[in-house]
């Protein structure tokens with residue numbers, strides 16, 4: 001799978017996320033409070049709402065529509081109304097750039 | 104004049120899906136990300152303070168009511184207890200259901216369960232119905248929480264100020280939940296993974312009401328029911344009053360909360376009971392903002408919203424005549440003007456809403 005240069009590490013505040021679109025796919029890229037980066041599918045598994053307007057709290061992303069929550073490190077659905085896990089994508093950081101391995 | 108079908112399996116439900124209404128993106132005011140992050144930030148403090156005041160007052164009022172029972176001197180204390188039990192529990196159920204009241208999840212969950220019991224809603228069912236209310240607010244046949252269906256049945260609305268219709272509906276539903284899990288309609292929005300939970304909650308609630316009833320019968324007194332159950336009726340008026348104002352008399356089948364929701368300035372006691380849900384356009388547009396930050400959100404976006412009603416009385420004076428007109432003409436609704444600073448309503452989104460393009464045509 002190709003590693004794609006998605007953004008700079010400075011593009012995302014700590015404990016926040018951004019939207020990143022690549023081809024026909026849309027992703028959410030997260031900057032954790034520990035300074036690590038993660039990527040998940042961009043749309044909530046409940047109703048296709050983009051997570052980019054959501055709230056990052058620690059390792060959770062809360063969806064802006066119905067407050068469903070996922071652990072963005074594993075994609076695990078943590079709080080109703082979400083029950084289907086999010087797809088996660090490997091991430092690496094090189095020279096201040098965030099790379100996502102897209103499937 | 105169209106005839107609305109509110110059934111979750113009916114023609115309007117089908118039409119909402121086929122027309123793309125259910126999948127449409129709702130309007131929301133642009134708010135800079137940093138400002139929004141600050142508004143969304145969670146905190147335990149305001150909700151802990153309010154919860155101590157709420158439950159402390161309930162214990163105090165019920166205690167005095169019991170001590171003075173059966174004298175009429177106990178009545179004002181029951182009325183105060185009742186409004187906290189039968190109305191404040193509605194807003195606690197709502198805000199904790201969103202998970203925004205407290206920062207700590209177990210606190211949200213506990214208050215949610217207690218409030219669900221008091222307001223007589225199965226906690227495992229209503230979490231899901233409220234999600235639908237937010238995705239598809241006042242879309243006919245899709246939103247299971249439409250308080251004023253058109254044409255409005257005014258007598259039923261008035262009876263509900265005493266919780267009568269809600270309570271009559273609640274118990275058969277609860278018994279059905281306890282015996283066999285969710286009803287057919289509930290199964291349209293509760294995922295199968297939670298059907299067992301719906302039944303479990305049903306059994307627990309039936310057990311609590313049965314014990315209360317047995318106590319009342321064996322003591323030969325309604326006092327146990329004054330504490331558990333009846334306050335959902337004699338204290339319901341406040342949440343019905345504020346609940347009607349949320350969307351009553353406004354548009355349905357639109358995808359802009361400025362057209363179907365109402366913000367009303369209220370006195371501090373009502374705001375405590377209602378937990379700031381008087382900022383209802385703001386809440387629907389940004390459900391992640393906790394109740395304690397809604398006044399701040401209002402300041403940020405108010406120039407993009409219709410002017411709020413200045414009081415409960417003024418809001419009723421606007422809404423009640425509209426509800427009465429809807430009795431004869433169910434397509435009638437109030438379309439509020441936007442200030443010049445606001446982005447206009449997207450008429451192209453709402454062409455199929457009777458009266459939307461040319462207000463007055465619907466009459």
Ligand code: FES
Nearest residue numbers: 044046063066068
């Ligand atoms: S769309 Fe994400 S929780 Fe409903």
